[in-house]
Amino acid sequence: MGFETIFIGNESPFLEVLSDISRVSGIVCEPIRGTSKKVFGSSYQFAKERKIEIISPSSFLKKPRPTDIIVVSGFSKLIPGRVIKSSRVATINIHQSLLPAYKGRHPLNWAIIKGENFTGVTLHHLNKNFDEGNIILQKKVKISEKDNIMDIYWKTVIKGTELLCAFYKNAKRGNIGGFRQNQKLATYYPPRKPRDGKIDWNETAVNINNLVRALTYPYPGAYFYFQKKKWVIEEAQVFRNGPAGSRVGKPFFLRGACLVKTGSDFIKINRFRNKNLKDIKN
Structure with a gap:
């Protein structure tokens, strides 16, 4: 089924579409419980139900297994260069903002707090720094006055799913390039407590x-x-x-x-x- 994919992340909103458009051979994750599992879905549980290999994050980051494409989403640790280079086609991240704006953790929460009218989703290549790789694809999402965080979250999941489908389609034609982020326009917000x-x-x-x-x-x-x-x-x-x-x-x-x-x-x-x-x- 086309490209082999390894997914890195504890939450599972993009795993269904990845399983439809590629062969997911491994999921790098840890179990999550309670509210996070109920609301965002568990990659660990998804892997168990689909009989996909579960890989320990610590072991994979030290010794990655070659694959065609690595997809990262919601992973808080910096991905080392040896992991990025281990993919045969690309190592990409799904970030829920319109990069270079709102780098860092909790970008959707921050966008609402700051009164933004729009946010979005960015698919980008990974490099040695958080959220700085070349942008491959982006989609804008409107924030209405009545939207709460979960309204926006699910809007960005839908758009992120569309971006993944477009990326895999383009990758079959060898079209996986991106454009450099304008760091003069970059904004960063810290994790919220x-x-x-x-x-x-x-x-x-x-x-x-x-x-x-x-x-x-x-x-x-x-x-x-x-x-x-x-x-x-x-x-x-x-x-x-x-x-x-x-x-x-x-x-x-x-x-x-x-x-x-x-x-x-x-x-x-x-x-x-x-x-x-x-x-x-x-």
Whole structure:
């Protein structure tokens, strides 16, 4: 079935299409559990069910096995040169942004937080640095005002699947070239930690709502403390008009709506994670 492929990554959204368009002979991964397995899918489980060889990441990175194409997705470790050079056709990475913008971890979360109207997916060759190889193919994805992180994630998975199909088709014709990234346009954002989700109510309502949308389930969530409790907001919206004299950061109810004054306008809280709106007492 055409090219032999080895996949590197713990999550499995692209494995179905790779199995359809190539012969996946090995999956370099480790088991994942809990929420990540439920939401993003497990490469380890996929390999077991399809009877595909499971390869330890530590052993493969030290001593790679030759194959036609290596596809990397969501792998946090730097791929060494000996692995990159071991493929007969190409070693490529799927990055969920329009490189050279949003290099690094959690690019989709950051794109929403920064208020971007678009993001995308990039298929690129690997080199010695993270997210710096020549760009092969890209597709743009629109971020609407109501999209949360998982809406955007699945949009980019669909586009990423399309890019993989196009790449394998082009590779049969020997057309696997790419173009160099313009590093002057590069932006980089660091990995996010759960504590980064704490809401600063002095920010604008738009910025706070972007943070909420970027950190919905299964991510840790945008949160605040009130009445000695931690409240994680799962869904909110910008509310332009509220009573004058409202105190910034203090929830209150107005005609059944739970509102919070921010540095600019109000946030209407539609839903908490694991708590009811009525649990907040004025």
